[in-house]
Amino acid sequence: MQSASRIGRRFDKLKKEGRAGLITFVTAGDPDLATSAEILHGLPAAGADLIELGMPFSDPMADGPAIQASSLRALKSGMRLKKTLTLVADFRREDVETPVVLMGYYNPIYVYGVDRFVADAVKSGVDGLIVVDLPPEEVDELWQPARAAGIDFIFLTAPTSDDKRLPKIVARATGFIYYVSIIGITGTRSASIADVKKAVQRIRKHTRLPIGVGFGIRTPEQAAEIAAVADAAVVGSALVDIVAGGLDANGKPKPGLAGRVLDRVAALAEGVRRARVKVA
Amino acid sequence: MPLILEVEKAYAVAKADPDFWDDFHRHMKHYVGRPSPLYLAQRLTTHFGGAKIYFKRDELNHTGAHKINNTIGQILLARRMGKTRVIAETGAGQHGVATATVCALFGIPCVVYMGETDIERQAPNVFRMKLLGAEVRPVTAGTGTLKDAMNEALRDWVANVDDTFYIIGTVAGPHPYPAMVRDFQAVIGNEVRAQIMEAEGRLPDTLVACIGGGSNAMGLFHPFLDDEEVRIIGVEAAGLGIKTGKHCASLTAGAPGVLHGNRTYLLQTDDGQIIDGHSISAGLDYPGIGPEHSWLSDLGRVEYVSITDKEALDAFQLCTRMEGIIPALEPAHALAHVAKIAGDVAEGHLLVMNMCGRGDKDVFAVARHLGIELKT
Numbered sequence: 001m002q003s004a005s006r007i008g009r010r011f012d013k014l015k016k017e018g019r020a021g022l023i024t025f026v027t028a029g030d031p032d033l034a035t036s037a038e039i040l041h042g043l044p045a046a047g048a049d050l051i052e053l054g055m056p057f058s059d060p061m062a063d064g065p066a067i068q069a070s071s072l073r074a075l076k077s078g079m080r081l082k083k084t085l086t087l088v089a090d091f092r093r094e095d096v097e098t099p100v101v102l103m104g105y106y107n108p109i110y111v112y113g114v115d116r117f118v119a120d121a122v123k124s125g126v127d128g129l130i131v132v133d134l135p136p137e138e139v140d141e142l143w144q145p146a147r148a149a150g151i152d153f154i155f156l157t158a159p160t161s162d163d164k165r166l167p168k169i170v171a172r173a174t175g176f177i178y179y180v181s182i183i184g185i186t187g188t189r190s191a192s193i194a195d196v197k198k199a200v201q202r203i204r205k206h207t208r209l210p211i212g213v214g215f216g217i218r219t220p221e222q223a224a225e226i227a228a229v230a231d232a233a234v235v236g237s238a239l240v241d242i243v244a245g246g247l248d249a250n251g252k253p254k255p256g257l258a259g260r261v262l263d264r265v266a267a268l269a270e271g272v273r274r275a276r277v278k279v280a
Numbered sequence: 281m282p283l284i285l286e287v288e289k290a291y292a293v294a295k296a297d298p299d300f301w302d303d304f305h306r307h308m309k310h311y312v313g314r315p316s317p318l319y320l321a322q323r324l325t326t327h328f329g330g331a332k333i334y335f336k337r338d339e340l341n342h343t344g345a346h347k348i349n350n351t352i353g354q355i356l357l358a359r360r361m362g363k364t365r366v367i368a369e370t371g372a373g374q375h376g377v378a379t380a381t382v383c384a385l386f387g388i389p390c391v392v393y394m395g396e397t398d399i400e401r402q403a404p405n406v407f408r409m410k411l412l413g414a415e416v417r418p419v420t421a422g423t424g425t426l427k428d429a430m431n432e433a434l435r436d437w438v439a440n441v442d443d444t445f446y447i448i449g450t451v452a453g454p455h456p457y458p459a460m461v462r463d464f465q466a467v468i469g470n471e472v473r474a475q476i477m478e479a480e481g482r483l484p485d486t487l488v489a490c491i492g493g494g495s496n497a498m499g500l501f502h503p504f505l506d507d508e509e510v511r512i513i514g515v516e517a518a519g520l521g522i523k524t525g526k527h528c529a530s531l532t533a534g535a536p537g538v539l540h541g542n543r544t545y546l547l548q549t550d551d552g553q554i555i556d557g558h559s560i561s562a563g564l565d566y567p568g569i570g571p572e573h574s575w576l577s578d579l580g581r582v583e584y585v586s587i588t589d590k591e592a593l594d595a596f597q598l599c600t601r602m603e604g605i606i607p608a609l610e611p612a613h614a615l616a617h618v619a620k621i622a623g624d625v626a627e628g629h630l631l632v633m634n635m636c637g638r639g640d641k642d643v644f645a646v647a648r649h650l651g652i653e654l655k656t
Contacts, residue, residue: 058422058553059539061431062438068421080551107537108552133541160282160441 006127007099007152007175010050011210011231020227021049022272023212024265025103025236027070028053028087029079030243031253036074038258040091044098046262047269050212050232052130055084055104062132066237069244073251081108081117085124092125101128101154101175109142118145128152128175136172143172156180157203159195170207177203178234179213181226197229220271227275235268283441284541288456290361295463300356307352308467311385312342314349316468318475318632323602328622331486331631334479336472336500338636339608345637346468346496347378351447353464355382358445365444367391369433371398371426371492372562373405374637375449380414390414393432395424401562405641423556426566430540450493451570454541458570465499472632473503480630486511486621489634490614491584492528492564494573496636505581514573515617517559518586528557529586530569531577537568544571560589560649561609563637591616593649596639608637609645 014021024043029036043051056074060067088100102121109117109131121129129146131139136155143153152175159182161169170177181196200211213226214234226233239261246257294300308314316337325333338346351368358366366383368390370376376392383390392409396418399406409416422428430453437446451458451465476484487504489497491514504510519527527533530545537546539554547555547567557565576582587595592609595616600606607615614633622631639646647654 058555059427059431061434061540064435065421072422075553082551107539107546107548107554110538111535111548111550111552133538162282165282 005150005152005175006097007050007101010097010099011176014049014231020230020272020275021212021232022047022223022265022269023050023052023214023232023234024048024239025052025054025234026239026243026261027056027067027074028084029056029074029077030054030070030240031073031247031251031257032077033079033083033087035253035258037087037090039261040087041094042258042262043265044095046265047273048098048265050099050101052101052103052234052236053084053088055081055102055108057105057108060105064237066240066244070240076251081112085120085126088126089124099127100125101130101152102126103130103132105133106131106142114142115145118149118151121151122149126151128154130154130156130178132156136168139172147174154178159199163202163206166203166206170209173207173209176210176212176232177207179203179211179230181213182216193225193229196226200230217268220267220274223268223271224275227272233268233272239264283437284454286361287357291357291456291460294357294360300360303356304353304464307356308349312348312352313340314467315471315475316340318472318479320479321603324599327602328619330625330627331618331622331629332627333618333622334476334484334630334632335605335635336468336632338468338496338634339605339611339638343378343381344640345374345378345608346465346499346634347375347449348381349467349499350449350461350464350495351375351378351382353460354445354447355386355388358388358447359386361445363443363445365389365391365440366447367393367433367436367444368447368449369393369426369429370449371395371429371565372641373398373402373409374563374641376414376416377405377408377412379447379449380409380412383414384412391436392416393419393429393436395419395426395429397424398426398429398562402641425556427539427554427556434540450495450566451498451572452493452540452542452544452566452568458542458572461495462498462502462572465495466502468496468499468634469501469503472500476630476632482630483507483510484630484632485509485625486513486629486631487633488513488515488614488618488631489636490515490517490564490610491569491573492517492610493566493568494570496634498570498572500632500634501576501582505576512582513617514582514584515613516569516584516586517557517561517564517592517613518588519558519560521588522586526558527586528559528565528567530557530567531573531584532586534569536574539568542568542571544568544574545577560592560645561613561642563608563610564613585617587613587616589649593646595619596642596646600639605635606639606643607635608639609642610637611635612639
């Protein structure tokens with residue numbers, strides 16, 4: 001059966017190829033709009049199967065230092081939600097296959113206006129949303145219009161999401177499930193692979209959706225390990241750190257920054273493809 | 281999320297347990313020193329020439345402010361839940377001190393997150409917390425102020441959910457905090473009800489309290505919300521003036537939004553980015569306001585007004601000279617509004633203002649604003 005959404009189609013394709021996917025996270029407008037656009041446009045060729053794009057927010061309370069800093073860099077460079085949507089629209093003119101998921105916090109969306117945001121997101125070619133501070137209990141005012149417009153809604157699950165909590169989460173989840181393999185904030189400690197495997201099996205009992213596992217993956221080897229037990233490996237802080245390390249004293253990107261990020265993505269993609277996992 | 285549900289469940293059980301409240305009130309009486317007096321400010325009453333002005337003297341509480349009412353309540357809950365570590369956020373340091381105090385009282389390790397900017401501005405409170413055995417962790421993220429300290433405390437909490445209880449300092453944050461903090465602070469209003477009945481044989485005509493996040497105000501207001509004849513006024517910080525943009529008046533000049541798990545009025549840009557407030561009083565500069573205040577404002581039950589730095593500074597000096605009470609700069613905002621309205625009402629009009637904190641902590645800041653340099 002052909003999946004209706006771009007995200008569904010992408011996971012179908014991965015399944016056919018018998019491998020897991022690589023999901024990359026970068027923040028829109030980090031360190032500036034031009035560099036961010038260059039990275040975004042290069043991601044599919046570098047091997048990203050699905051793109052998560054951070055919507056910058058002044059108070060990213062679920063994120064660790066790396067992504068906090070990237071959010072603030074983006075805001076300082078003048079990034080706004082409207083520009084993030086335009087960035088996706090520009091990308092969409094070149095690439096109609098690679099899913100783009102916007103990830104961020106609710107307040108900028110709320111202030112933009114939920115209906116207007118959903119309409120503009122669809123127009124720009126956004127495929128999914130992750131809104132970190134909207135738990136399933138509070139999500140309906142955005143979830144309903146987003147779903148009605150065909151946008152997938154992805155939720156985070158954590159080791160603390162027990163068997164009582166998971167059904168509430170998966171009931172609203174579409175596209176894929178994002179499993180945060182460590183307790184806490186993004187980009188800090190990485191989990192043991194045995195724990196991740198067990199957790200993925202536990203989540204599978206509750207849903208048939210693909211499962212992406214993230215937080216703490218830095219090397220192609222770690223990406224390969226995750227790819228062996230999940231449907232996709234998510235890499236964020238490791239890429240954002242390359243951006244942070246590629247700035248001059250004035251915070252401007254040094255030449256070749258986008259290329260260095262894309263080189264790392266290519267290496268991680270190679271790791272994921274090497275894992276060659278048969279998805280159950 | 282599960283961590284908040286755990287607090288919600290535990291608080292629902294505690295709230296229905298008379299033993300919990302016995303314990304709470306025992307600490308209120310013997311440790312905090314409650315009930316705090318309801319004091320008729322006679323000279324100010326004469327000076328303003330109108331309303332009879334009563335101060336609810338919560339500045340006489342142990343640690344010098346209303347904050348301790350809440351931290352006692354929450355630490356008793358933390359103990360019931362078997363938590364062995366406490367974290368808190370603080371802006372001016374008052375809530376941090378109140379939390380460090382109850383952690384010392386019960387021998388529980390305490391980490392207080394405080395913005396780096398605030399640490400510089402509030403050195404005496406930082407030292408006080410350290411003396412009490414708390415670890416003060418500087419927060420450099422964002423703008424290094426109260427909202428960033430709250431973000432950092434939330435990050436700590438999700439990473440240490442098993443053993444840690446997060447004591448939030450005001451009627452904001454995710455449910456059940458706004459309701460729980462209100463319930464603990466309602467001791468203020470409940471006492472006022474009994475005390476004014478004893479002193480005057482009737483309910484007050486007007487209540488006034490200052491608002492940052494809004495916990496002292498909610499504590500005073502809540503027991504009177506159903507008494508429609510009682511006029512209720514919350515006073516926000518207008519800083520250098522609403523028009524300058526340098527203020528902390530979330531209700532007067534903010535817009536609806538969602539932050540820290542509550543939907544309320546926020547200081548923010550038109551792109552939904554949160555901005556820092558400004559006030560002479562560090563305790564009022566939270567960029568949001570408790571969601572119940574937003575609701576009461578929308579309903580029209582409570583009036584919300586604002587007072588500038590300069591008006592608060594004048595009221596601070598007036599109160600000190602006429603009543604021999606050095607108020608904190610926060611309730612000085614409330615008093616500045618009292619000064620505006622007291623003369624307009626008939627004699628015998630009963631006005632109760634919450635004197636929610638004492639001003640020792642502010643003498644250096646006040647001296648600076650008056651152009652006097654104190655040697656430290």
